[in-house]
Amino acid sequence: MNPSAPASATAIDQARQKxxxxxxxxxxxxxxxxxxxxFWLExxxxxxxxxxxxxxxFEDLKKFDPFEDxxxxxxxxxxWxxxxxxxxxxxxxxxxxxxGIPKSRIAMExxxxxxxxxxxxxxDKYFPPGSNWLMLGPSGPRRLRLAVEHLAQHRGGICFCIDLDPRWVIKLIKKGWMEHLKEYKKHCIDQAISILGAGHDVKCMFGTPKLIEALCLELEERGTTLxxxxxxxxxxxxTEFTxxxxxxxxxxxFGGPPEESGIYMTPTYGNTLMGLACSELVTKDNGYKITYHAPQPRAVIEVVDFDDTDRLVDFGETGRVKLTTLTPEFFVPGFLERDEGEREPPCEQYPWDGVSGVRPFSRLADSTTVGVY
Structure with a gap:
């Protein structure tokens, strides 16, 4: 199986029926x-x-008005x-x-x-079952912290977390307190290095692009590597995963691809509403292009026209990301994300649309502070 090969018409049709x-x-x-x-009964x-x-x-969900932030x-x-x-x-x-006021959602499983x-x-070669994990990302009331902890436990390991408040990072950026921001980032990286050096046999980790880079550079300063x-x-x-x-x-x-460096990295695109969209294989041969596919049928990503958000753009064209969440716990039809990207065709591993080049929605980018992400 070539996961990134084009999906067959049969596979696409079966996925749509499902x-x-x-x-x-x-x-x-x-x-x-x-x-x-x-909420929905009212x-x-x-x-x-x-x-x-x-x-x-699924197409009938267009009968609903766009979901309001x-x-x-x-x-x-x-x-809810x-x-x-x-x-x-x-x-x-x-x-x-x-x-502004944070969006919130309920969750159970x-x-x-x-x-x-x-x-x-x-x-499993690079994420060995039973290995312990480092969670180098936001803590507090974020889905991501508990989700990564569950991922570690699901694979038979234990998760070690750092303390990171992304809202404080955003305040530092908005106030222009860049020295404070630098020190806060160092504080987070110091926590991570303390865990990695404490003999906990941590082999796997989650990290945002900015924090992974900062961790690697700090380790280099200390004469070692990831x-x-x-x-x-x-x-x-x-969204800074480019x-x-x-x-x-x-x-x-890292020092080269996995077969040379021994380190395998998989990009993902996720949020509190959607869950986690996986990427097609990212390699030097495809120019490190990153294409994400939502976890259908539990969530659906569409790339739609900026002005007519019921219309899908053509493959390769740029549009706004529209998300629909479909689980027994949470139903969100047609939520317009603060992201844009290019629509990508279905592939053998994920026989439904994908999105590449994900970045902050250009018409709103000036009002969005990315922070640690």
Missing amino acids: LDAHTVETVAWHFHESTGCP KKAKLKFDPLTEIHC EWLRGGPVTR VPKGLVGKPVYVFETGGTT DFRTDYSLFSDTLP GEMGITGIFSGG PQWTKFCVEEL
Whole structure:
């Protein structure tokens, strides 16, 4: 199997049928009086159609108005808890708060399910089962921290976390306190190096691009490398994950591709609402191009026209990222992300659309502070 080879028409059709069936099932769950959540049951009375009888496929979700950012800001967060799941332990995860009051969502098992599925894509050679992990990323009310911890546990290891508040990083940037920012980054890297040097047999890690680079450079200052510290597998994500940075990271910071350096890195694109989109294989041969595919049918990424957000752009064209979340815990139709990118065709491993070149949405970029990502 060549994972990045074009998907067959049969595979694409089967994936679409699975998505259509999953869509109907998810909508029925969230809008039925016995299982739905208060938010959607209240919205149902204001809709011009009946979701229980008029949603027959994924395309029918266009009948909903675009999902509004503000619906996820503020409380009570319990309005999102489906009646069918009442009584189960509930987590609340927040976004980084780059644009005012943080968006929040409830979760029960979604983060575990998403990362268990992601685990199946990791090569055991570089992410050895039973290995311990370092979580070099945001802590606090972020989905990512618990998700990486679950990933480590799912693979039979233990996760070591640092303390990192991305909201403080954003404040430092907005105030122009760059010396403070430099010291805070050093504080985070010092924590990571202390863990790596403490004899915990950490072989795998999560890190954002900026923090991975800072860690490698600090280790170089101390006369060692990431490989010498025992790291063999890196899972990373963030909008600053570009082909240029990946090339620099693999060739300069790691010392070559996995077969030479012994370090394998897989880019991902994820957030609190979607879960985790996996990338096609990224190599020197394909110019370190990074193409992501959402975890269908649990989440769907579409690349749409900037002005007509119901219209997909052509393959290779640039558009805004539109996300739909479809799980029993959470239903979000047509959420317009603060990202843009190029639409990519289905591949053998992921027989549905992908997106490459993910970056902050150009029309909103001036108001977005990326911070540690």
